[in-house]
Amino acid sequence: MKKYDILNLNISTPCYFYDMDLLNKTLDSLQEAAKKHDYLVHYALKANYEEPIVKEIASRNLGADCVSGGEVDFAIKMGFEPSKIVYAGVGKTPLEIKRALQIDIACFNVESIEELDMIQQIAERMNKTATVALRINPDIDAHTHHYITTGLAETKFGISLPMFDLAVKKALELPNIKLAGLHFHIGSQITLADPYRLLSVKASELVAELKNKFQFTPEYINLGGGLGIDYDNPDNEPVADFSMLFDTVSQHLDIDSSIKVHFELGRSIVAQCGTLLASVIYVKNGVGKRFIIVDAGMNDLIRPALYEAHHKIENLTADLMRPGSPVQTYDVVGPICESSDCFDRDLTLPVTQSGDLIAIRSAGAYGSAMSSTYNMRQPASRYFFETKK
Numbered sequence: 001m002k003k004y005d006i007l008n009l010n011i012s013t014p015c016y017f018y019d020m021d022l023l024n025k026t027l028d029s030l031q032e033a034a035k036k037h038d039y040l041v042h043y044a045l046k047a048n049y050e051e052p053i054v055k056e057i058a059s060r061n062l063g064a065d066c067v068s069g070g071e072v073d074f075a076i077k078m079g080f081e082p083s084k085i086v087y088a089g090v091g092k093t094p095l096e097i098k099r100a101l102q103i104d105i106a107c108f109n110v111e112s113i114e115e116l117d118m119i120q121q122i123a124e125r126m127n128k129t130a131t132v133a134l135r136i137n138p139d140i141d142a143h144t145h146h147y148i149t150t151g152l153a154e155t156k157f158g159i160s161l162p163m164f165d166l167a168v169k170k171a172l173e174l175p176n177i178k179l180a181g182l183h184f185h186i187g188s189q190i191t192l193a194d195p196y197r198l199l200s201v202k203a204s205e206l207v208a209e210l211k212n213k214f215q216f217t218p219e220y221i222n223l224g225g226g227l228g229i230d231y232d233n234p235d236n237e238p239v240a241d242f243s244m245l246f247d248t249v250s251q252h253l254d255i256d257s258s259i260k261v262h263f264e265l266g267r268s269i270v271a272q273c274g275t276l277l278a279s280v281i282y283v284k285n286g287v288g289k290r291f292i293i294v295d296a297g298m299n300d301l302i303r304p305a306l307y308e309a310h311h312k313i314e315n316l317t318a319d320l321m322r323p324g325s326p327v328q329t330y331d332v333v334g335p336i337c338e339s340s341d342c343f344d345r346d347l348t349l350p351v352t353q354s355g356d357l358i359a360i361r362s363a364g365a366y367g368s369a370m371s372s373t374y375n376m377r378q379p380a381s382r383y384f385f386e387t388k389k
C-alpha cells in the first residue's frame with residue numbers, strides 16, 4: 001500500500017483504499033493452487049460488493065456463492081454465468097427461489113427439509129427441475145469466534161446429522177428436485193488445517209453413506225469457505241495460504257474421482273487488498289488514557305465492535321515523515337456515539353498528531369460490505385489503485 005506514495009495521493013478520508021495489484025496476485029495464486037487439484041472455487045460475494053473487485057473476480061472464471069436474491073441478481077450483473085452461481089441461506093423466500101429458478105442458477109444449497117418442500121412446490125408450479133445440494137451441518141468446531149462458527153450442531157445453519165437420511169430420501173423422491181451434491185461451510189477465519197481435515201473425513205463418510213444406503217453418487221461436494229488470513233501481520237504473507245486448504249482436503253478426502261470438489265471463499269480472496277484510511281481529528285488526553293479520535297467509525301468497519309476482531313493499525317504519516325519518532329500508548333476510536341466504536345485499545349504507536357493518516361489494515365472483507373450510515377454519516381469514499389495495466 002505504501003508503494004502508491006500514499007501521502008501524496010489526493011484522497012479524502014475516511015475511505016476504502018484497494019490495492020488491485022494485490023487482488024490480482026491473490027487471484028493468480030488461488031487459481032494456481034486450485035488448478036493443481038482441479039477444484040472449482042466460488043467467490044462468496046457477501047465479503048465485498050465493490051464493482052471493480054467483483055468484476056475482476058468474475059473475469060477469472062470463478063463461480064459465485066450467494067446468500068440472498070439480491071446477491072444472485074448482482075452476480076449476474078457483474079458477469080457471473082448462471083451455471084456457476086450457487087445460492088445458500090437459511091431463509092430463502094418464495095420470491096427469491098422463484099427468481100433463482102427463472103435464471104437457472106447452478107444449485108440451491110438447501111438448509112432444511114422445510115426448504116426442500118418449498119422449492120419443490122415452486123419448481124412444480126414453474127414446471128422446472130431445481131438442482132440442489134444439501135447443506136449438512138457436520139458438527140465440527142472450526143475453533144474460531146462463536147459469532148462466525150457455523151458448523152456446530154447448535155447453530156441455525158444446515159441440516160443436522162440425525163436428519164441426514166430423511167433429507168436425502170426426500171431430495172431423491174421429490175419429482176421436481178434433482179439432488180446433485182452435498183454442501184458444508186463450517187465457519188470463518190479458520191487458520192488451522194485440522195478443521196479442514198475433520199471436514200474432509202466427515203464428507204467422505206457421508207458420500208460413502210449415500211452410496212451404501214441410497215445407491216447414489218453425487219456430482220460434486222462443496223466444502224464451503226472459511227479460510228483465514230493474518231490480521232496481525234498483513235505484510236508477512238499478504239496472499240492467503242490456499243495450498244494449506246486444498247492440500248489438506250486432497251490428502252484427507254476419500255471419494256470417487258468422478259465427484260467434483262467445490263469451495264466457496266470470501267475473506268481469503270479480498271481481505272488483504274483493502275485498507276480503511278482515516279485521518280486523526282484529535283489526540284485527546286483523558287484520565288490515564290490517550291485517545292486517537294479518527295474520522296472513520298464503526299459504521300465504516302464494524303468487525304472490531306461486532307466480533308472483537310483485531311485489525312492492525314498504522315500511523316502512515318509518522319512512519320513515512322517522522323521515522324524514529326518516540327512511541328505512546330493509545331486507544332484508537334471513532335466519532336460514533338457508542339462505546340464499542342473502538343478500533344483498538346492500549347496500542348503502541350509513534351507519537352500521533354492531529355491530521356496524521358491512519359491505516360486500518362486487512363479491511364477488504366466484511367468491511368465496506370457491512371458498512372452503514374449510522375449516525376447519519378456519509379459512506380466512506382472508495383479508491384482502487386493499480387500500478388500495472
Ligand SMILES: *Cc1c(COP(=O)(O)O)cnc(C)c1O
Pocket residue numbers: 044046047065067088185187188189224225226227264265266267268
Ligand atoms: C460467508 C460464506 C462463505 C465464505 O466465508 P469466508 O469465511 O469469507 O471464506 C462461504 N459459504 C457460505 C455458505 C457462506 O455463508
